[in-house]
Amino acid sequence: MLDLSLWRYVLGSLEAGQPVHLTHVAWHSRHSPGTTGASLAVVGSGESWGTIGGGVMEAELIQRAVAQLTSWTPQEGVRLEVRELEHRRKATRGERSGLFCAGQQTNMSYIVGPAQALVVRRILELMESDEPGWVEVGPEGLRLDETTPPELPPLRFERPTHATVLLRAQLLNWKRVAIIGGGHCGLALSRVMAGLGYTVTIFDTRADVFTLQQNAFAAHKIVVEDYADAGALIRQPEWTHVVVMSADVDSDIRGLLGVTRLEETKGPFPYIGVMGAPAKLARIRSALGEAGIGEDAIARLYAPIGLKMTSNTPEEIAISVAAEILQERERLFPFTAAPSP
Template sequence: MPAAPRDLPVWTLAAASLRAGHAAVLLCVVRSEGSSPGRQGFKMVVTAEAACGSIGGGIMEHKWVELARQRLREGGGAPLLRPQIHRREAPADRSGMMCSGEQEVLLWPLRPIDLQAVQAIIAALQTLQVGAWQVSEAAGLQVFAAVSAHFYSYQPGPAWEYKEQLGYRDQLTIVGGGHVSRALARVAANLEFEITVLDDRPDLPTLATNDDAHHRHVLSYDTLAAAVPPGPHRYVVVMTVGYRTDEVVLRQIVAKHYAYLGVMGSAAKVAELRRALSEAGFTAAAMARLRGPIGVPIASRTPEEIAVSVAAELIAVRNQVRH
């Protein structure tokens, strides 16, 4: 079964607690900068007896969990927004950690009225529906079908407002459904990618058993362009059965702009692909965006080792462009 979005268990605990008539608290990192252990969007739900998720771990998280449980014992209270500065010399709002970054944490006491919104969030996450949730002191917890330009957005100040899209921000398309594709999907499933695998072979066992992919499609490679749209959060790894099919695929997509576009193969094979594509009229800029050979250099040999090396490169690219 494909991995669910990381936040699903958090919201599931919230819904179970509210349905049982028990109080719960949502903790959410609404802003982060620098070397902060808790990144924007990290969240957890705390009840009197359980906790799920994370806002960065360590002594800081421990103190917030204790604060949430104190609020639960005292009967809720108002929402709280507080900076956490991860520097020992900070004059105020020290987190107890020394990472040198900062984050701002929202403590939101969940109320029975929030159950409907929490259930809508769960339904969207389970089915990968497009949408967003928003919280503010003025309007409470809300869910919307529409999405905005940014995955996370935070408006500070007296009229503060935090908004976050639902589901996966980053989309990984693996073109080719063989053994390395199967291994890469297994690794990427734990890295917050929505995974699509494409192949032109209808009876391919490794495609049929790739249960880590959210979507699997059989299609002709020479008509694949519509299935791999461009975008700043789209990652594409080409690893078809051979050079010829790699070239067919790349002719469809190499001129598009992706966060990452790479092709598996030796340096000689990738050089030949670049030569053929250049001769076909594709620009030097397009060739420069095409990565290959792909993966970090760890002398990988097995499909599993290759998958780890490619996943590490995807992470490196994503963390450079994350905002």
């Protein structure tokens, strides 16, 4: 549900006078091709944007959506539908999806009419400015809550009852990475992490460095006088992976000092990693200890950062770091672990 391009598509369709059939994956188990939060928008022509898992399941959903849109009128309301699908030849819990990859998923579908263009526009504004808000879907349709603070887990689903809200999804992205160092490696990692759906913040002390200027992937580009100042400027630190990859070892030390000292007052970051060879890392650990950083905080560092693989170019290093962040995700954020079917 955090796909900006999908909501832009929805808004463009509504502003053109077309109602949109929206489907969100409200829940999934392991092995399901559709993952919680995935979304699909369909208009009356059959054109679609996004995906809820693909294959014959999605093709059938698009057909259903077109049929519903053909007969829909604004007076009819949202046409809310919840379907529990199983990806097996023989379904024991819900409907057969037509796929045989195992697992289950629950799809929630409804129609949004042109009258709700203002709500969708505000959703986009909040997402584009990285501000909090909650999308709510229930029998009354699509609503927006801007009063409740962000928290985890970011999406909650209640199976149909008399409740007025069945799906509640946070707009502020919980997948976040702060990169201290805006050089070639920082640019490459920004590109990879943004492509994985992360909100990227990147810091550098050099406003004119071309790799920072060319970085179109970071949501926030911040120039600091001292890398030690970066930690205090990180939004949602309790959700944010910190990656230190500046131009020199002294700058790495300053960046690490800033984030580890912040932990003493605001609690730990889920992940702090630094790039470097053994000799460099030994110097970093020694400098942090001399600056009064505790042994436990130093021991928690991911150093060297990234999965062990041959990675020499910035792009290869970025893949290595991103892979480690993904590998650690379920341990650091247990709500992301889908249950077994």
